[in-house]
Amino acid sequence: MTATVERKRSPGRVPVRAGGVSLRLHPRSFVVGLVLLLIALTIALVNLSSGDLPVPVADVLRSLAGQGDTGTDFIVYELRLPRVLVTLFVGAGLGASGTVFQSLTRNPLGSPDFVGLTIGAATGALLVMLVLGGGGVQVIVGAILGCLATAVGIYLLAFRRGIQPFRLVLMGVGVSALLEALNSYLIYKARLEEALAAQVWMIGSVNGRTWTHVWIVVGAVVVLLPVVVYYGRHLSMLALGDEIAVLHGVPVERSRAVLALGAVGLSAGATAAAGPIAFVALAAGPLSARLTRSPHAGILPAAMMGAALLAASDWVAQRALSTQDIPVGIVTAALGGAYLCWLLFREHRARSV
DSSP: OOEEEOOOSBTTBEEEEETTEEEEEOHHHHHHHHHHHHHHHHHHHHHHHOSSSOOOHHHHHHHHTTOOOHHHHIIIIIIIHHHHHHHHHHHHHHHHHHHHHHHHHTOTTOSTTTTTHHHHHHHHHHIIIIISOOOTHHHHHHHHHHHHHHHHHHHHHHOSSSOOHHHHHHHHHHHHHHHHHHHHHHHHHSOHHHHHHHHHHHHOOOTTOOHHHHHHHHHHHHHHHHHHHHHGGGHHHHTTOHHHHHHTTOOHHHHHHHHHHHHHHHHHHHHHHHOOOOSHHHHHHHHHHHHHTOSSOOHHHHHHHHHHHHHHHHHHHHHSSSSSOOOHHHHHHHHHHHHHHHHHHHHHHHHHO
8 A cells, every 4th residue: 555645735734645545634633633642752751750659750650661660560450550541532522523423514513522422321320220229330330332322212302304503402401400300310319428428420530540440541532533534525525515515525414423423432432431520522622723723623632622621620630629629620621711711701802802
């Protein structure tokens, strides 16, 4: 298989062909994604080396290379690495999922947070925890099934001779409100200790994550992200309308279905591993789009932005209070509120000029 690079046909993009696959490489997006990946890995390395039992960075790297001592290996592999990996892959999954949904719905609020998918996952987890009395892997399975069932329900409710993006978002917001009420009722009726555990899970946290959580989210990202990236090359055409996309040879229904299912799977895996973490899916796409100076955020830059945002938020969560870690969902929710206020202020200023 040989690969050739042709001359630029449009500003800032390089067509790349490898065998039967043709992709358009955006150099700035590639550089931004690489920088964001390095930032995420750097923060992850800091999180591996710091904590109640500080470990020098050199010893952490030696342990990761398989040359560490027993004590360092225990701290790195058993206490910290599962949490760090969950943070990185959950952030990447949410960033990619949010970007796909925002592009498909043509709405910056069309992220899993707003259309009810993460709330649906929380409902599935709470039913397992508070009604069925399950725990561990059962909660993870419940969250995944809850997310998938919510996605199917929203789609069926919004379907009227096709799917209108605006109707899909509105239906998602409505379903999300109903599920929020159900979640509150389940917590209200639970015993105190169960309600506290459920409330912590609802906030979104990476504390105490195990290798089981790692394999869940890593499996989702490794399997689904390449598929989403491959079909993501059609997003710019889908944004122009079905007729134009068909004229350019885009398989509209198949592309939209694969992208939607892939985004739902990414959101389900991420939420099952860490709970319904807010803000990351909403902001990763727009922030990466501003850095890449592209009207449509690339899926990989958005995934790297999500990983960097969640890794940085977890670093703050571990140091916000000197006595204990706080759930990372508290930090991301605070950042999300500040981000939305900034967007509204910026929009107000733009209209005033």
